[in-house]
Amino acid sequence: MDVLPGLDPRAPLLQVNDLHVEFRTRDGVAKAVNGASFWLNPGETLAILGESGCGKSVTAQAIMGILETPPGHITRGEVRYRGVDLLKLREDERRRVRANKIAMIFQDALSALNPVYSVGFQLAELFRAHRGTSRADAKNKAIELLDQVRIPAARSRFSDYPHQFSGGMRQRVMIAMALALDPEVLIADEPTTALDVTVQAQIMGLLAELQRQRNMGLVLITHDMGVVADVADRISVMYAGRVVEEAPVYDIYERPGHPYTRALLESIPRLDRKGQPLTAIRGLPPALTDIPAGCAFNPRCGYAKEPCRQDPTPPAYAIAPRRTARCHFFREVLGE
Amino acid sequence: MSDPTTLDSRPRSLAGDAWNDLRHNKIFWASAALVLLLLLMALFPTLFTSADPTDCVLSRQHDGPSGGALFGYDFQGCDVFARTVHGTGSSIQVGLLSTLLAGLIGLSFGMAAGYFGGAIDAVLSRGIDIVLGIPVLLGAVVLSGRLSGSGDDGVTAVTLTLGLLTWTSAARVMRSSVVAAKSQDYVAAARMLGAGPARLMFRHILPNAIAPFIVVSTVLLGANIAAEATLSYLGVGLKGDALSWGLQISDAQKHARVAAAPLVWPSVFLAATVLAFIMLGDAIRDAFDPKLR
Numbered sequence: 001m002d003v004l005p006g007l008d009p010r011a012p013l014l015q016v017n018d019l020h021v022e023f024r025t026r027d028g029v030a031k032a033v034n035g036a037s038f039w040l041n042p043g044e045t046l047a048i049l050g051e052s053g054c055g056k057s058v059t060a061q062a063i064m065g066i067l068e069t070p071p072g073h074i075t076r077g078e079v080r081y082r083g084v085d086l087l088k089l090r091e092d093e094r095r096r097v098r099a100n101k102i103a104m105i106f107q108d109a110l111s112a113l114n115p116v117y118s119v120g121f122q123l124a125e126l127f128r129a130h131r132g133t134s135r136a137d138a139k140n141k142a143i144e145l146l147d148q149v150r151i152p153a154a155r156s157r158f159s160d161y162p163h164q165f166s167g168g169m170r171q172r173v174m175i176a177m178a179l180a181l182d183p184e185v186l187i188a189d190e191p192t193t194a195l196d197v198t199v200q201a202q203i204m205g206l207l208a209e210l211q212r213q214r215n216m217g218l219v220l221i222t223h224d225m226g227v228v229a230d231v232a233d234r235i236s237v238m239y240a241g242r243v244v245e246e247a248p249v250y251d252i253y254e255r256p257g258h259p260y261t262r263a264l265l266e267s268i269p270r271l272d273r274k275g276q277p278l279t280a281i282r283g284l285p286p287a288l289t290d291i292p293a294g295c296a297f298n299p300r301c302g303y304a305k306e307p308c309r310q311d312p313t314p315p316a317y318a319i320a321p322r323r324t325a326r327c328h329f330f331r332e333v334l335g336e
Numbered sequence: 337m338s339d340p341t342t343l344d345s346r347p348r349s350l351a352g353d354a355w356n357d358l359r360h361n362k363i364f365w366a367s368a369a370l371v372l373l374l375l376l377m378a379l380f381p382t383l384f385t386s387a388d389p390t391d392c393v394l395s396r397q398h399d400g401p402s403g404g405a406l407f408g409y410d411f412q413g414c415d416v417f418a419r420t421v422h423g424t425g426s427s428i429q430v431g432l433l434s435t436l437l438a439g440l441i442g443l444s445f446g447m448a449a450g451y452f453g454g455a456i457d458a459v460l461s462r463g464i465d466i467v468l469g470i471p472v473l474l475g476a477v478v479l480s481g482r483l484s485g486s487g488d489d490g491v492t493a494v495t496l497t498l499g500l501l502t503w504t505s506a507a508r509v510m511r512s513s514v515v516a517a518k519s520q521d522y523v524a525a526a527r528m529l530g531a532g533p534a535r536l537m538f539r540h541i542l543p544n545a546i547a548p549f550i551v552v553s554t555v556l557l558g559a560n561i562a563a564e565a566t567l568s569y570l571g572v573g574l575k576g577d578a579l580s581w582g583l584q585i586s587d588a589q590k591h592a593r594v595a596a597a598p599l600v601w602p603s604v605f606l607a608a609t610v611l612a613f614i615m616l617g618d619a620i621r622d623a624f625d626p627k628l629r
Contacts, residue, residue, distance in 0.1 A: 116626055
C-alpha cells in the first residue's frame with residue numbers, strides 16, 4: 001500500500017481529538033459522542049469503558065469510518081493515525097487504511113460474518129482482494145490464520161459456513177479476519193459480550209497473546225470491569241459521549257477520580273459483601289437528545305453542587321501524572 | 337460435505353457449493369428435465385408431432401383422439417396435440433423473455449433504490465409506483481399496439497409489453513430485501529475490511545437478498561405466459577397464424593361445455609411449465625442458502 005500523505009512514523013499510533021458525532025433523526029438530534037479524546041501507543045491496550053448508549057461503539061465506528069451516514073454525522077474533531085487525519089482522507093484512501101492499518105472486531109460474530117460464504121472463502125477473499133494473492137496461496141494463508149486463532153482442525157473447517165461454528169469459534173474467525181492484513185490498531189467492540197464466561201476468558205487471552213506477538217495497539221470497548229482489569233494498560237471511562245476519566249488501570253481501580261467511575265466500581269458485586277443488597281447507580285443515563293447542562297452526570301451524582309449544573313462541562317483536570325478527570329470535585333472523590 | 341482430506345486447493349465458492357447441492361437434489365433434476373423437454377419442444381416441434389397444426393378440417397370438429405391426433409380435434413377441426421406442441425415456442429418465448437426483461441429491470445431498480453437510499457430511493461420508488469399505477473391490461477393494449485409492426489406475429493411486441501409492465505413487484509421485493517441486508521453487521525464488517533461499493537453490492541448484499549426475488553420471478557413467469565393469452569384474446573397479443581397456448585385456451589373456452597379436451601391440454605402444458613420453473617427456482621434458491629444444505 002502506498003504512503004498516506006502526511007504520515008509521520010513518530011506520531012502517536014492513534015489519536016482521537018475532540019470527536020463529536022450526532023445522529024440526525026426525525027425525533028431530533030441525538031448527540032452520541034460529545035468531544036471524545038484519547039490516544040493509543042503500539043503494544044498498548046486502552047479500554048474504553050461505559051454503559052450501553054454512552055457512545056463507545058459509535059466512537060469505534062467513527063474511527064473505522066463505517067458510520068451509517070445519514071443518520072450519523074461526524075460534526076467535529078479528528079482521528080489521527082500516525083499523524084494523518086483520517087476524517088480528511090478521500091474515501092478510496094480511507095478504504096486502504098481499513099483492515100490494513102486499523103481493523104475492528106464486532107460484538108456479534110454470527111451477524112458479522114456473511115452467511116452465504118464459507119469462512120475460509122471469506123478469509124481467502126481478503127488476501128485476494130487486498131494483496132492479489134493467488135487462490136492456492138490465499139487458502140494456505142487463511143488456514144494458517146485459522147490455526148493462529150486456534151481453530152481446531154483448521155484445514156477441515158475451512159469450508160464450513162459461519163452457522164456451523166460455535167459462538168467462541170465464530171469470534172475466533174472474526175479475529176482472524178480482522179488480523180488478516182496485519183493491522184497496527186485493533187478495535188474490539190465488546191468482543192466477548194455475546195459469549196459465555198469460560199469462552200470469554202479464552203477469547204480475551206487469545207487477543208492479549210496476538211497483541212503481544214504483533215505489538216498491536218488494542219482499543220478494547222467494553223462495559224465489563226472484570227474484563228478490563230486483566231488486560232488493559234489504561235482506561236478511558238465514557239459517559240454520555242465524553243471521556244470523563246482517563247488513567248492507568250491500577251490507579252483507577254485503587255483510587256477513582258470521577259464520581260461515575262467510583263460508582264461503577266462500587267456496583268461490582270463482591271464476595272465479601274455476600275447477602276447484602278447490590279449497590280447500583282441511581283437513575284438512568286441521560287437521553288442523548290437531552291443531555292443535562294454542565295456535567296452530564298450531575299443528576300445522578302452524590303458530589304454534585306451548583307457549578308456542576310452550569311455550562312460549560314468540567315474541563316479535563318490533570319489530577320495526577322497521566323491522569324485526567326472531568327470533575328470539579330476530583331479532590332473530594334480521590335479522598336484527599 | 338466432501339471428505340476433508342481430499343480438499344482441492346481452491347477455496348469453495350458459493351456457486352460451486354450450490355452446484356454440489358443441486359446435483360443431489362431430485363426436485364432440481366425433475367424440474368430441469370421438464371424445462372429441457374419444453375425447450376426442446378419449443379425449438380423443434382416437429383420432433384414431437386408430424387401433423388400440421390394448420391391443417392384444419394371442419395368435419396373433424398370436436399372428434400375424439402385418434403391415431404395421429406393424441407388429444408383429439410378442436411372446434412375448427414384442428415389437431416389439438418399438434419397445435420399445443422407448436423404453440424410451445426411462442427408461449428415459452430414470451431414468458432421467458434418478458435420475465436427476463438422484467439427481472440432485469442426489477443433487479444436494477446430494486447438494488448439501486450435499496451442500496452443508495454435517500455433521494456435516489458425516493459425517485460426510483462416513485463417511478464415504481466407510477467408504473468404500478470398503470471392498469472396492466474389497459475397499458476398493455478396501448479403499448480402492444482404501438483410496439484407491434486404491421487406484418488409480424490406480435491411475439492416481440494407482447495414480450496416487450498409484458499416485460500415493461502410487470503417488473504414492479506420484483507423491484508419492490510428486491511428493494512426491501514436489499515434494505516434489510518444492507519443494515520446487517522456483515523456488510524459493516526465488509527466495509528471495515530476495506531470493501532468498496534461494487535463489492536458490497538454484488539458480493540455481500542446481492543447473494544443475501546436475492547431469494548425472495550427468485551420466488552417472485554418464477555411466479556411472474558407463469559403469470560406472463562398466461563397474460564399473453566389474455567392479450568391475444570383481446571386481440572392485441574399474437575396475431576394471424578401465430579400459435580400459442582394462450583390463443584388455444586381462449587379459443588377453446590367458448591366451447592368448453594361441449595368439448596373440454598381442447599381447453600384442458602394446453603392448460604396442462606401451461607401448468608406444467610409454470611410448475612417446472614417454480615420448482616427450478618425453488619431448488620436454486622435453496623441451493624444458494626447455506627443454512628438449508
